[in-house]
Amino acid sequence: MKGPENKRKIKLLKQREFIAFAALIIIFMAFSLASENFFTLFNVMNIFRQASINAIIAVGMTFVIISGGIDLSVGAIVSLSGVMAAMVMGNWGMNSVVGVLCGLIVGIVIGFINGFVITKGGVPPIIATVASMTIAKGLALVLTGGRSVTNLPDSFSVIGRGNIGALPIPVFIIIITYVFGYVLLKKTRFGATVFGIGGNEEAARLAGTSVEWVKIRVYMFCGAMSAISGLIMASRLNSGQPLAGDGLDLNAIAAVVIGGASVNGGVGGVVGSLIGALLMSVLTNGFDLIGMGRYYQMIFTGIVLILAVTLQKKTR
Amino acid sequence: MAELLKVVDITKRFPGVLALDKVNFSLKEGEIHALVGANGAGKSTLIKTLAGVHMPDGGWIELGGEKQLFRTPNDAKEKGIAVIYQEFTLFSDLDVAKNIYFGEEPISDRTRLIDWKTVYKNAEELLNKFDLDLNVHAKIRDLSVAQQQMVEIAKALSYNAKILIMDEPTATLTIQEVEQLFDIIEDLRKKGVSIIYISHRLDEVTRISDRLTVLRNGTVVETAVTNEVSKEEIIKLMVGEDIDNQIKENKVIDSEPVLKVENLSNQYIHDVSFTLKKGEVLGIAGLVGAGRTECMRAIFGADSITDGRIEVFGEECRIKGPKDAISHRIGLLPESRKEQGLFMNLNIRRNIAMVNLKKFISFFLINTKKERQEAEKQIDNLKIKTPTAEFPVLNLSGGNQQKVVLGKWLCANSDILILDEPTRGVDVGAKEEIFQAIYALAKQDKSVIFISSELEEVLRVSNRVITMYKGRITGEFEQKNLTLNEMMKYITGGQ
Numbered sequence: 001m002k003g004p005e006n007k008r009k010i011k012l013l014k015q016r017e018f019i020a021f022a023a024l025i026i027i028f029m030a031f032s033l034a035s036e037n038f039f040t041l042f043n044v045m046n047i048f049r050q051a052s053i054n055a056i057i058a059v060g061m062t063f064v065i066i067s068g069g070i071d072l073s074v075g076a077i078v079s080l081s082g083v084m085a086a087m088v089m090g091n092w093g094m095n096s097v098v099g100v101l102c103g104l105i106v107g108i109v110i111g112f113i114n115g116f117v118i119t120k121g122g123v124p125p126i127i128a129t130v131a132s133m134t135i136a137k138g139l140a141l142v143l144t145g146g147r148s149v150t151n152l153p154d155s156f157s158v159i160g161r162g163n164i165g166a167l168p169i170p171v172f173i174i175i176i177t178y179v180f181g182y183v184l185l186k187k188t189r190f191g192a193t194v195f196g197i198g199g200n201e202e203a204a205r206l207a208g209t210s211v212e213w214v215k216i217r218v219y220m221f222c223g224a225m226s227a228i229s230g231l232i233m234a235s236r237l238n239s240g241q242p243l244a245g246d247g248l249d250l251n252a253i254a255a256v257v258i259g260g261a262s263v264n265g266g267v268g269g270v271v272g273s274l275i276g277a278l279l280m281s282v283l284t285n286g287f288d289l290i291g292m293g294r295y296y297q298m299i300f301t302g303i304v305l306i307l308a309v310t311l312q313k314k315t316r
Numbered sequence: 317m318a319e320l321l322k323v324v325d326i327t328k329r330f331p332g333v334l335a336l337d338k339v340n341f342s343l344k345e346g347e348i349h350a351l352v353g354a355n356g357a358g359k360s361t362l363i364k365t366l367a368g369v370h371m372p373d374g375g376w377i378e379l380g381g382e383k384q385l386f387r388t389p390n391d392a393k394e395k396g397i398a399v400i401y402q403e404f405t406l407f408s409d410l411d412v413a414k415n416i417y418f419g420e421e422p423i424s425d426r427t428r429l430i431d432w433k434t435v436y437k438n439a440e441e442l443l444n445k446f447d448l449d450l451n452v453h454a455k456i457r458d459l460s461v462a463q464q465q466m467v468e469i470a471k472a473l474s475y476n477a478k479i480l481i482m483d484e485p486t487a488t489l490t491i492q493e494v495e496q497l498f499d500i501i502e503d504l505r506k507k508g509v510s511i512i513y514i515s516h517r518l519d520e521v522t523r524i525s526d527r528l529t530v531l532r533n534g535t536v537v538e539t540a541v542t543n544e545v546s547k548e549e550i551i552k553l554m555v556g557e558d559i560d561n562q563i564k565e566n567k568v569i570d571s572e573p574v575l576k577v578e579n580l581s582n583q584y585i586h587d588v589s590f591t592l593k594k595g596e597v598l599g600i601a602g603l604v605g606a607g608r609t610e611c612m613r614a615i616f617g618a619d620s621i622t623d624g625r626i627e628v629f630g631e632e633c634r635i636k637g638p639k640d641a642i643s644h645r646i647g648l649l650p651e652s653r654k655e656q657g658l659f660m661n662l663n664i665r666r667n668i669a670m671v672n673l674k675k676f677i678s679f680f681l682i683n684t685k686k687e688r689q690e691a692e693k694q695i696d697n698l699k700i701k702t703p704t705a706e707f708p709v710l711n712l713s714g715g716n717q718q719k720v721v722l723g724k725w726l727c728a729n730s731d732i733l734i735l736d737e738p739t740r741g742v743d744v745g746a747k748e749e750i751f752q753a754i755y756a757l758a759k760q761d762k763s764v765i766f767i768s769s770e771l772e773e774v775l776r777v778s779n780r781v782i783t784m785y786k787g788r789i790t791g792e793f794e795q796k797n798l799t800l801n802e803m804m805k806y807i808t809g810g811q
Contacts, residue, residue, distance in 0.1 A: 188682060192682065207642075208638045
């Protein structure tokens with residue numbers, strides 16, 4: 001019985017995740033040599049903290065991509081949920097719990113609409129979510145008049161800036177969402193069905209699964225994760241900003257794909273996505289420390305994305 | 317009439333199979349020559365050799381007395397040989413004219429751009445010349461199957477095809493459309509086109525062809541003038557004498573019915589009624605397009621029905637989707653395992669467990685250990701050849717993949733197993749193993765519906781056989797009373 005046990009351990013970092021992991025380690029070591037400020041506890045926590053927003057969206061995006069879909073509305077959900085929570089607290093004087101709940105509901109509702117339009121309306125995911133992205137972004141701008149919403153209670157700022165022991169709360173939330181996401185994807189019927197649908201939708205239908213409802217729930221989950229990121233973002237900025245989430249969609253997709261997921265669906269995992277998100281964050285942080293400008297960073301991040309995915313294709 | 321095309325001693329080998337064995341065949345100018353034979357007789361291989369898709373391993377092709385070597389489909393096309401396959405090769409969003417001249421669009425000398433005016437003018441002239449009643453501006457997706465076929469024909473004629481090969485051209489046509497097609501074929505012949513016509517439907521073959529060639533197991537058994545042979549003789553030639561004697565008699569099952577279908581109808585099938593008994597293997601024989609798959613999809617709830625009732629274990633039930641069918645313990649092994657049956661991205665364990673995951677759930681979580689035990693049980697039970705249950709199905713052989721699909725339904729406790737072409741695309745050894753698995757299932761009191769295009773297989777594994785033709789049941793037989801000859805007659809439209 002020793003064989004299977006060993007195999008299971010190796011499986012923890014499957015081949016497709018391994019490339020990303022190896023890249024992460026190499027880049028990490030390179031920056032450690034290049035800058036003495038890089039490999040310190042403070043900076044590593046900082047990397048995690050910076051990664052948190054992208055990483056948490058990526059959990060949701062992992063489900064969407066494995067199911068064979070794509071969600072381009074996550075950035076707009078980040079903005080709108082942050083704005084909504086901020087308005088509930090800052091403008092209407094509700095406490096942080098109500099604010100957080102309202103933010104989450106925004107994300108779940110937009111996710112539901114995405115899933116509904118995609119399954120019942122037969123609209124391709126890329127179109128449906130571009131549409132809801134535009135709508136959510138417009139809503140955020142209309143609600144705020146394009147200005148940031150301030151005057152948030154102190155208790156709210158804990159989410160983005162507080163610590164539990166040495167652990168920043170956003171990092172704590174990463175851990176919770178990833179453990180939850182991992183179990184949901186690997187250990188539940190829902191997760192198994194997501195893999196099935198992404199691998200072969202027709203076979204899943206003939207296996208008697210309710211393909212549509214599972215898909216709707218996938219987008220709701222992704223919306224909820226994006227809303228959590230939106231709340232962290234609003235807390236860190238200490239305000240609700242209608243354009244805070246711009247561009248996060250593509251970052252999340254990049255993280256998931258670097259982590260080994262296939263945009264054709266059926267393949268992927270949250271562990272890989274976390275590695276992908278950390279990799280992107282390490283790049284930003286490291287480049288900052290060695291003094292490379294943001295504009296150059298974008299160019300390099302793009303190149304890394306291409307390299308990572310090409311390597312995965314080659315080794316598969 | 318002069319001989320236009322001559323095939324001399326063509327031999328074609330595939331790994332493990334001799335698909336064509338010294339085949340000789342000839343086509344005269346202005347002739348309609350039918351090519352008949354059971355599944356796997358070598359018809360497709362022969363036309364693919366003529367079309368330049370396959371290079372022969374031996375023998376040669378002569379055109380007008382000249383030896384030819386077709387390396388690519390283009391070589392054959394340039395020599396005037398056109399094939400219209402069962403699967404059309406049209407662009408559904410382009411119009412008729414654009415389809416006819418795709419890749420061959422005339423370029424204007426002046427602008428070096430496509431001269432669309434000439435495209436439409438030429439298309440119009442071509443269609444008029446051959447009396448094809450089509451609008452050059454119509455989009456392919458708005459056309460009927462018969463009209464799309466006309467476009468295919470026009471495309472072939474556009475590069476002056478002298479020889480037109482038609483593979484089962486009537487398989488998906490209605491009766492009126494078949495008549496229309498025959499008129500077109502007659503007309504083409506008058507205008508000097510020679511035709512090789514492949515069909516299973518003997519009534520059509522005997523009506524339209526001048527001569528016919530019967531293939532069996534890769535060899536030509538007979539070439540004859542159509543008027544001089546009877547349908548019975550053709551069937552005999554197609555089937556061969558020896559096989560019937562090799563097939564063992566299966567016993568008659570006399571137990572309670574588990575599935576009763578009455579007057580089932582929808583757009584594909586008409587008035588289908590039959591019963592399936594406990595522990596029985598019921599074979600369904602029919603040509604491609606006879607409604608076998610459609611009938612099974614209707615029972616399984618994958619397609620809707622317009623009329624009829626279904627009784628499972630003595631209880632009438634309304635099956636609105638696969639979910640209902642599964643809860644009534646019906647399982648379907650679909651026609652194409654890769655497209656519909658398997659999750660190629662997953663391992664054996666999960667593929668087997670997928671339909672009945674709730675069996676392994678405790679506290680919302682999948683108990684992987686229980687799941688693996690079940691998978692291993694099915695691996696043993698069905699003798700699936702794999703190192704572990706964790707092995708990806710992608711890397712299994714075709715026969716073992718089919719067994720995984722079977723295992724999936726056994727895991728879901730299905731008692732009625734519908735197997736739609738389970739032996740398609742698997743090698744001989746794997747076929748035998750699938751048969752053994754079916755026998756074993758029947759012994760365990762499971763009831764099996766077995767569909768195959770290979771009549772011999774149907775006859776071998778079934779206790780009882782139903783024949784279908786054009787969406788209707790044409791006969792029902794105890795296996796011991798049935799011969800291949802008879803079966804061939806009933807599935808080709810004879811009575």
